[in-house]
Amino acid sequence: MAISEVFRTCPSTGLKIHRPAENLIKANAVAAVVFLTVGGLFGLMVALTRWPTVHLLPADWFYLALTAHGLDVLLVWIIFFEMAVLYFASAILLNSRLATPRWAWLGFWMMLIGALIVNAAVLAGNSSVMFTSYVPMQASPWFYLGFLIFAVGALIGCFVFFGTLVIAKEEKTYEGSIPLVTFGALTAAIIAVFTIASGAIILIPTLLWSVGIISYIDPLMYKIVWWAMGHSSQQINVSAHVAVWYAIAAIVLGAKPISEKVSRMAFLMYILFLQIASAHHMLVEPGMSSTWKIFNTSYAMYLAVLGSMIHGMTVPGSIEAAQRARGLTNGIFEWLRKAPWGNPAFAGMFLSLVLFGFLGGISGVVMGTEQLNLIMHNTLYVPGHFHATVVAGTTLAFMAITYLLVPLIFQRELILKGWAKLQPYVFAAGVAGISLFMMGAGTLGVPRRVWDITGADAVLTFDYPATAYLMMGLNGLSAILAAVGGVMYIVVVVGSILFGERTAEKKPEPAVATEASVVGHYGSAGTLKLPGTGVLVGVFFTAFVLYYFVNWKFLSEVWPLR
Numbered sequence: 316m317a318i319s320e321v322f323r324t325c326p327s328t329g330l331k332i333h334r335p336a337e338n339l340i341k342a343n344a345v346a347a348v349v350f351l352t353v354g355g356l357f358g359l360m361v362a363l364t365r366w367p368t369v370h371l372l373p374a375d376w377f378y379l380a381l382t383a384h385g386l387d388v389l390l391v392w393i394i395f396f397e398m399a400v401l402y403f404a405s406a407i408l409l410n411s412r413l414a415t416p417r418w419a420w421l422g423f424w425m426m427l428i429g430a431l432i433v434n435a436a437v438l439a440g441n442s443s444v445m446f447t448s449y450v451p452m453q454a455s456p457w458f459y460l461g462f463l464i465f466a467v468g469a470l471i472g473c474f475v476f477f478g479t480l481v482i483a484k485e486e487k488t489y490e491g492s493i494p495l496v497t498f499g500a501l502t503a504a505i506i507a508v509f510t511i512a513s514g515a516i517i518l519i520p521t522l523l524w525s526v527g528i529i530s531y532i533d534p535l536m537y538k539i540v541w542w543a544m545g546h547s548s549q550q551i552n553v554s555a556h557v558a559v560w561y562a563i564a565a566i567v568l569g570a571k572p573i574s575e576k577v578s579r580m581a582f583l584m585y586i587l588f589l590q591i592a593s594a595h596h597m598l599v600e601p602g603m604s605s606t607w608k609i610f611n612t613s614y615a616m617y618l619a620v621l622g623s624m625i626h627g628m629t630v631p632g633s634i635e636a637a638q639r640a641r642g643l644t645n646g647i648f649e650w651l652r653k654a655p656w657g658n659p660a661f662a663g664m665f666l667s668l669v670l671f672g673f674l675g676g677i678s679g680v681v682m683g684t685e686q687l688n689l690i691m692h693n694t695l696y697v698p699g700h701f702h703a704t705v706v707a708g709t710t711l712a713f714m715a716i717t718y719l720l721v722p723l724i725f726q727r728e729l730i731l732k733g734w735a736k737l738q739p740y741v742f743a744a745g746v747a748g749i750s751l752f753m754m755g756a757g758t759l760g761v762p763r764r765v766w767d768i769t770g771a772d773a774v775l776t777f778d779y780p781a782t783a784y785l786m787m788g789l790n791g792l793s794a795i796l797a798a799v800g801g802v803m804y805i806v807v808v809v810g811s812i813l814f815g816e817r818t819a820e821k822k823p824e825p826a827v828a829t830e831a832s833v834v835g836h837y838g839s840a841g842t843l844k845l846p847g848t849g850v851l852v853g854v855f856f857t858a859f860v861l862y863y864f865v866n867w868k869f870l871s872e873v874w875p876l877r
């Protein structure tokens with residue numbers, strides 16, 4: 316093929332687009348959306364079961380649906396989408412060809428086959444071990460095997476990404492250092508290698524155990540290694556969705572970070588401090604000492620949190636700087652009021668940023684404090700927290716960038732533009748609801764992963780305050796709203812890919828510098844006159860401090876000192 320057939324030029328960003336990379340991005344994104352659909356449906360069923368008035372599923376189906384839900388959304392949807400992000404951030408943003416598309420396809424098929432095997436194992440009914448699959452609960456060997464095949468496929472994708480960075484550097488397809496979004500993706504990919512290695516260390520013995528070759532696995536050891544994978548994989552998600560925030564701000568508004576160096580350093584902090592921080596999942600473990608817990612969570616965890624707080628300031632800061640440069644300088648908030656709220660990519664990104672910070676971030680630090688953890692451990696507070704991070708944060712950010720990928724990569728106009736405009740708001744409202752109401756119910760003591768809080772068939776029952784039942788009902792309603800938002804996303808995206816008008820195509824030619832081309836170059840905004848961001852950060856810290864101390868008060872009420 317002639318060069319001009321292997322590459323095309325993107326009319327809006329001026330980027331040179333490698334068609335094999337583009338096809339891989341399409342395949343991974345489509346697979347991701349399909350599994351989000353399946354996993355989201357399971358999530359809705361789980362939420363409707365936990366609503367005592369509805370109590371949709373019988374017990375065995377509840378645990379099956381809960382397992383399938385966690386796997387399909389947190390593992391399959393997110394990692395397929397991350398593969399698309401890695402290929403976009405390497406080949407596309409660096410104007411390069413993708414290293415070994417054949418290996419990338421092999422990775423894709425392994426992930427797909429692995430995901431199908433895990434789903435089949437779960438649906439067959441004897442693998443309802445839930446997302447964490449703690450031993451001594453045992454799933455069928457197919458469950459662990461599918462998991463491993465999926466993971467190896469994802470590992471291949473990471474190496475294709477690294478290889479592409481090398482090729483781009485050798486073939487000098489970009490100037491200076493790699494752009495910030497690529498740097499963020501690199502952070503995610505490095506963490507992914509560590510994550511997948513930990514996954515292999517824990518899942519290979521577990522597979523052998525479920526086949527009967529190994530007779531015993533120590534539950535405490537299992538938990539520690541499992542969380543080396545489980546927690547790190549969340550840091551992949553955070554790195555990837557923060558990279559997506561920067562990408563959207565750059566493509567939609569031409570926004571540059573306040574200081575590119577500081578933003579890079581913040582990404583680096585994720586790599587340096589996250590693994591030890593995974594100890595926060597072991598805070599009530601009797602087998603580990605308090606010294607171990609406090610050391611590992613206090614220092615390392617807060618340094619990783621600091622990384623997120625830096626991004627949480629510089630992303631709105633970069634938007635404020637870009638908007639002010641455009642002349643929106645009246646008052647403290649004109650830049651924000653006149654932001655493109657009707658653009659679903661921007662709206663989704665900003666909602667993701669706010670909800671991730673306020674709901675996910677604050678609740679995470681509260682729960683990561685050893686003493687406070689005692690009042691919410693294993694309650695619904697935990698899923699409340701992580702739906703704020705992985706759904707309101709990561710999932711919403713990925714949804715938002717899809718609205719840019721459809722025209723840029725799939726080369727289709729969006730259909731149902733009115734739906735697209737509303738979708739981020741509907742989904743964000745639903746997810747904010749499920750996060751808050753689950754956290755609320757958890758604060759009142761409602762446990763997580765329990766089929767029936769009324770305890771109708773239990774020997775010992777416990778009477779929750781009426782508010783807990785109210786929270787579970789509101790959670791069910793919010794789940795319906797989130798599901799509506801999810802369906803809107805799927806209809807718009809799949810509909811646009813299939814039926815959207817084709818966008819114009821250009822052959823490679825000298826790129827025109829448009830605003831969106833910032834995403835391939837970056838640099839810093841070079842201003843610190845950002846009063847609006849200053850106010851937002853102030854509100855955030857006030858909320859943080861107040862909520863933190865409220866929880867110490869709750870704790871003091873657990874053991875009244877008289």
Ligand code: HEM
Binds near residue numbers: 386388
């Ligand atoms: C329509 C959207 C969603 C709804 C209504 C929903 C609802 C729920 C509910 C009610 C639970 C059970 C809590 C419990 O009983 O312990 C749950 C668990 C969970 N959800 Fe979601 N969820 C949604 C989307 C997502 C997404 C997009 C992700 C990941 C990106 C996710 C990840 C998880 C995980 C990992 C679990 C824990 C599974 C386990 O305990 O083994 N959810 N969800």
Ligand SMILES: [Cu+2]
Binds near residue numbers: 545
């Ligand atoms: Cu964690």
